[in-house]
Amino acid sequence: MASLSAAKRLVIKIGSALLVDRETGQLRHDWVQGLAQDVARLKGQGKDVILVSSGSIALGRGVLGLPATELALEQSQAAAAVGQIRLARAYEEVLAPFGITTAQVLVTLEDSTDRRRYLNSRATLEQLVSLGVVPIVNENDTIATDEIRYGDNDRLAAQVAVTVGADQLILLSDVDGFYSANPQVDPSAVRYDVVDDITPEIEAMAGDGVSGLSKGGMITKLMAAKTATKAGCSMAITEGSVVRPLTALEQGANATWFTAQVDPQQARKRWIAAMKPKGDIVVDAGAAGALGRGKSLLPAGVSAVAGAFGRGDPVAILDAQGHKLGQGLTRYDSVEAGKIRGHRSEDIEGLLGYPGRAALIHRDDMAL
Incomplete structure (x- = not known):
């Protein structure tokens, strides 16, 4: 069974029902302070922590005096803007x-x-985490109509976990794990401690429950588990209403752990390697050697650019003899790459007329 102590990078998803008091519509300050203590302790252990938090609509509706019933789309968007x-x-x-x-x-x-926007999100989150920041991620409910109508942050949390290469995703929920049936209506329902493989039988158990202020039932949590575990991220579902929910999980609170299928970095490399390249980047001997030592590809080491590709597209990386070294996701389109090839990173702004990223292909976006 997985343990928080083994994690290097954690994504923690917080549901609306935990953050907001059902009766008053107010933030549960004691609970949030307890969560902060847990986050601080994890950070003190050298772990990276990213929070994916629901709650903006639930908070905003109270401020605006909107009813506790289902809101119209425009009301949800307004509540999100105020609550966020x-x-x-x-x-x-x-x-x-x-x-x-x-x-x-x-x-x-x-x-x-969208690959370009994905790379932007990944670069921003990675920079924040490297600076010791705790990002608070939420769906942009003010404009994301699809999310308000159908989704919830379970799925978003899984995507964030994949984006940042997390090794664990914790869903703090109003249920204490994954059950064989809805325990509220079936007293014979059994909670699973560990799920190693999400089979069709497991999927059939998810049902279609929806709880209180939370929009997501067990189906969305299972979807999140499938996304996370395929990318090398273990996932836990645990009941989070206690004041120190992450401490409780570490001390053996009820939970269901979904086992990661592969290592996060291996999963990402496989994904990149399986793409069809849209162009070629030829590198000199010095750059080829640097790539072999785990370095990013800088423009100075590029001797030729071939094909028409956009930013975020997969490109093949070739040595001077035309042998394929690997491939990666480029941070520049083919026109920009052609302009900056052979030049130092500090020359990029002068060549393009705007500042750019130092690496043409970052080592995290490369499979050799």
Whole structure:
């Protein structure tokens, strides 16, 4: 069974029902402060932590005096806009006393499906985490109509975990794990401690439950588990209403762990290697040697560019003799790459007329 102590990078998803009091519509300050203590302890152990937090609509509806019933789309968007600023401020206030800087990152599903936007999101989150920041990620419910109508942050959390290469995803929920049936209506339902393989039989057990303020039932949690585990990220579902939910999980609280299928970096490399390249990047002997030592590909080491490709597209990396060294996702399109090839990274702004990234292909986006 997985353990938090083994994780190097954690994504923690927080549901609305945990953050917001059902009766008053107010933030549960004691709970958020307890979560902050847990996050600070994990950070103190040298772990990277990313929070994916619901709650903006639930908070905003209380401020605006909107009913507790299903909201019209425009009302949901307005509630999200009002609630999001309060949600971000709450996290900032509880984490700042521990010396932890927070950042608000609002995304949509398209930020994961469009390769260019995916690379932008990945680079931003990676930079924040490398600076010791705890990103607070939420669906941009003010504009993301699809998410408001059908989705929830379970699926988003899994995509964030894949994007940042997390090795564990923790869903803090209002249920304490995955059951063979809905335990509220079937007293014979059995909770699974570990799920090693998400079979059709397991999927059939998910049902279609929806709980309170939360939009996601067990189906979306199982979808999240499939996404995460295929990318090398273990996932846990645990009941999170206790004041120190992550401490409780470490101390043996009820949970279901879904086992990762591969290592996160291996999964990413396989994904990149399986793509069909849209162009070629020829590198000199010095660059080829640097790539072999795990370095990123800088423009200075590129001797030729072939094909028409866009930013974020897969390209083959060739040596001077035309042998394929590997491939990667380029951070420049073919026209830009042609202009900056053979030049030092500090020359990029002068050549293109705008600042760019130092690496043409970052080592994390490369499979050799």
